[in-house]
Amino acid sequence: MDRRWMNGASRPFSKVLIANRGEIACRIIRACKEAGLSSLAIYAEDDAESLFVEMSDEAVLLPGVDLASTYLNVELIIKVALEKGAHAIHPGFGFLSERADFARAVQEAGLIWIGPPAQAIESMGDKMTARRLMRQAGVPVIPGEEIDELDAESALSAIHEASQRVGLPLMIKASAGGGGKGMRMVSDFSEVRSAAQAARREAESAFGDGRVYIEKMLTSSRHIEIQILADSLGNVIHLAERECSVQRRHQKVLEEAPSPVVSAALRSQMGAAAVNAAKAVSYEGAGTVEFLVTSHGTFHFLEMNTRIQVEHPITEAVTGVDLVFEQFRIAAGLPLDRSQSDIRINGHAIEVRIYAEDPASGFLPAIGPLVLYQAPTGPGIRIDSGIRQGDQVTPAYDPMLAKLVVHAADRKAAIRRLARALSEYVILGCTTNIDFLQDLISHPEYLSAKTSTDFIELNWPDGWSNTATGTEVVLAAASAEASGMQRLSSAISSAEDGEPLRHDPLNPFISIGRHLP
Amino acid sequence: MRYEFQDLSGQRWQVALSSSEAGLAIDSLTRGDENIVSHLSAKVGAQQVTLSDGSRAKLCKVGDDWWVHHQGRTHRVTILEAGTDDSQISDGSLVAPMPGTILDIMVTPGESVSSGQPLLLMEAMKMEHKIVSPSDGTIENLLCNIGDRVDQGAVLIVVDAIE
Numbered sequence: 001m002d003r004r005w006m007n008g009a010s011r012p013f014s015k016v017l018i019a020n021r022g023e024i025a026c027r028i029i030r031a032c033k034e035a036g037l038s039s040l041a042i043y044a045e046d047d048a049e050s051l052f053v054e055m056s057d058e059a060v061l062l063p064g065v066d067l068a069s070t071y072l073n074v075e076l077i078i079k080v081a082l083e084k085g086a087h088a089i090h091p092g093f094g095f096l097s098e099r100a101d102f103a104r105a106v107q108e109a110g111l112i113w114i115g116p117p118a119q120a121i122e123s124m125g126d127k128m129t130a131r132r133l134m135r136q137a138g139v140p141v142i143p144g145e146e147i148d149e150l151d152a153e154s155a156l157s158a159i160h161e162a163s164q165r166v167g168l169p170l171m172i173k174a175s176a177g178g179g180g181k182g183m184r185m186v187s188d189f190s191e192v193r194s195a196a197q198a199a200r201r202e203a204e205s206a207f208g209d210g211r212v213y214i215e216k217m218l219t220s221s222r223h224i225e226i227q228i229l230a231d232s233l234g235n236v237i238h239l240a241e242r243e244c245s246v247q248r249r250h251q252k253v254l255e256e257a258p259s260p261v262v263s264a265a266l267r268s269q270m271g272a273a274a275v276n277a278a279k280a281v282s283y284e285g286a287g288t289v290e291f292l293v294t295s296h297g298t299f300h301f302l303e304m305n306t307r308i309q310v311e312h313p314i315t316e317a318v319t320g321v322d323l324v325f326e327q328f329r330i331a332a333g334l335p336l337d338r339s340q341s342d343i344r345i346n347g348h349a350i351e352v353r354i355y356a357e358d359p360a361s362g363f364l365p366a367i368g369p370l371v372l373y374q375a376p377t378g379p380g381i382r383i384d385s386g387i388r389q390g391d392q393v394t395p396a397y398d399p400m401l402a403k404l405v406v407h408a409a410d411r412k413a414a415i416r417r418l419a420r421a422l423s424e425y426v427i428l429g430c431t432t433n434i435d436f437l438q439d440l441i442s443h444p445e446y447l448s449a450k451t452s453t454d455f456i457e458l459n460w461p462d463g464w465s466n467t468a469t470g471t472e473v474v475l476a477a478a479s480a481e482a483s484g485m486q487r488l489s490s491a492i493s494s495a496e497d498g499e500p501l502r503h504d505p506l507n508p509f510i511s512i513g514r515h516l517p
Numbered sequence: 518m519r520y521e522f523q524d525l526s527g528q529r530w531q532v533a534l535s536s537s538e539a540g541l542a543i544d545s546l547t548r549g550d551e552n553i554v555s556h557l558s559a560k561v562g563a564q565q566v567t568l569s570d571g572s573r574a575k576l577c578k579v580g581d582d583w584w585v586h587h588q589g590r591t592h593r594v595t596i597l598e599a600g601t602d603d604s605q606i607s608d609g610s611l612v613a614p615m616p617g618t619i620l621d622i623m624v625t626p627g628e629s630v631s632s633g634q635p636l637l638l639m640e641a642m643k644m645e646h647k648i649v650s651p652s653d654g655t656i657e658n659l660l661c662n663i664g665d666r667v668d669q670g671a672v673l674i675v676v677d678a679i680e
Binding site for chain 2: 180181198202205249360364365367368369371372374395422423424426427428429431432434435438465466467468469471472473474475476477478479480481482483485
């Protein structure tokens with residue numbers, strides 16, 4: 001295998017253990033193949049038939065039924081790496097990717113950690129520490145207060161007092177948080193106590209750390225993040241921004257690069273702030289500094305994600321930089337092979353996340369068999385996915401099925417390409433958000449780039465309804481039933497109880513994370 | 518051949534088909550109480566149906582549901598057995614939307630509740646979900662306890678609605 005790119009590296013390696021699963025594991029395995037590295041997957045029993053296990057050069061089963069004994073099993077994963085002769089560990093995103101103790105244990109075992117130093121993960125992972133460090137580094141943060149009180153009652157009264165100073169509406173967020181967990185919005189002072197209790201409880205159960213902080217809620221702001229790359233010699237560059245404003249339940253749905261509202265001047269200001277943020281924690285590797293940008297054009301540090309991001313492909317599309325390969329180069333100790341002035345933006349890229357979820361009932365996760373799965377192809381289309389036809393979507397893991405990325409000359413062309421690709425995307429047997437995404441990208445407010453983090457709530461205040469069923473659909477189903485077509489499809493879907501979640505239009509289940517105005 | 522379907526909006530469709538040289542043709546079609554006149558016909562292939570308007574649909578069946586991809590959109594229609602009602606579970610029964618754990622129960626049996634009032638809190642897929650009353654009424658039955666692990670579809674609570 002051709003590994004000449006690693007010539008002269010201070011920390012060469014040739015075999016990588018991927019401490020992850022699904023789509024991102026597939027992405028990393030592909031990067032390994034291209035870089036001449038061999039890939040070692042780990043998997044839990046219920047992933048034995050998964051695509052990433054099939055794609056890897058070698059795979060090791062981690063026994064046990066819960067995450068703690070499988071994908072979060074620090075000791076066992078390191079043991080497998082040592083026994084199987086892997087030299088490096090790539091954590092992907094989620095799972096152990098932002099666990100400083102894991103990063104440290106990997107390095108103490110003499111393995112190469114494909115990620116930032118443990119200290120940087122720690123500083124950025126504790127959002128209260130990060131806010132303090134960013135203030136010191138001159139990076140603007142969202143107005144708010146950190147609550148240091150540990151005892152539940154004194155924390156609640158400190159939160160109450162701080163909320164009066166910060167003002168409404170505000171967000172209560174877990175210091176150890178991320179991914180929308182341990183986060184509550186408060187729009188009335190009478191809700192502060194119950195919201196704080198809920199956030200603390202969720203944070204305590206998800207992270208074992210109930211500390212929270214308060215941030216002024218910057219309504220109708222945009223979520224814009226800067227991709228950075230930092231090598232082990234202290235060189236840091238940024239790869240411009242990604243706009244990720246369209247979210248539901250604080251989880252991103254659609255991302256695009258470049259942002260339609262970021263001027264060259266704002267890009268260089270935000271880029272410089274992101275580079276300063278990375279330098280403040282002696283960062284190494286690929287990372288993302290997230291900002292909220294207000295309608296007045298001011299930007300505020302939100303958090304830094306110390307790992308590869310789900311939406312990294314749009315940056316790859318517009319800059320031509322392979323970010324996972326760059327992670328390998330940096331981990332090997334090589335210097336960045338380009339400087340800031342080499343980074344140019346070419347065209348426009350949009351990513352949508354295809355989720356197994358029901359947008360007609362509050363985006364509740366859906367399960368079911370992927371009886372028919374046909375992904376779009378053609379110019380400017382990239383699909384990153386960890387599933388294929390015949391797989392079963394279970395409630396065990398994240399409901400993201402695939403990422404659809406389009407690249408075209410400009411935003412309008414990219415939207416046209418995305419509309420074409422979404423209409424070609426066929427997933428039958430499990431409810432997905434594909435129809436909702438088609439409505440989203442054809443919405444006049446989206447077309448005119450008036451996106452904000454409350455875009456979905458603002459434009460679908462009563463929720464989204466399924467595409468109306470017409471005569472053609474009923475005739476097609478009746479004809480198929482009359483002709484016995486089901487014998488063919490039921491043979492494919494015989495796996496387990498293939499009954500999908502039934503969603504009543506008057507669904508009484510709503511998620512707490514989502515507040516409809 | 519007569520079939521009755523229910524679409525995702527709850528609308529019921531009754532369709533009668535007969536075979537002709539052009540394929541399967543619609544004899545009669547109703548949506549709810551409304552008669553629809555249609556001269557569409559369909560030809561059935563291996564995994565798709567070609568309609569006489571030139572459009573195609575891709576289909577599969579899971580349980581009683583037909584999943585239909587037509588003109589870029591995904592539909593699901595449930596086939597209903599003649600004469601049976603789908604409300605095996607009474608209207609006021611609230612079931613677990615997915616497997617999870619009961620975190621909190623905010624009501625007691627006999628209590629009056631109003632539409633939209635939170636009844637219980639469950640954790641599923643690592644998120645907290647609030648289960649709210651679909652109508653004004655009283656709590657008729659409580660079938661779970663705090664800390665219970667429940668399966669998808671398990672009846673958790675029954676609300677007797679005020680008509």
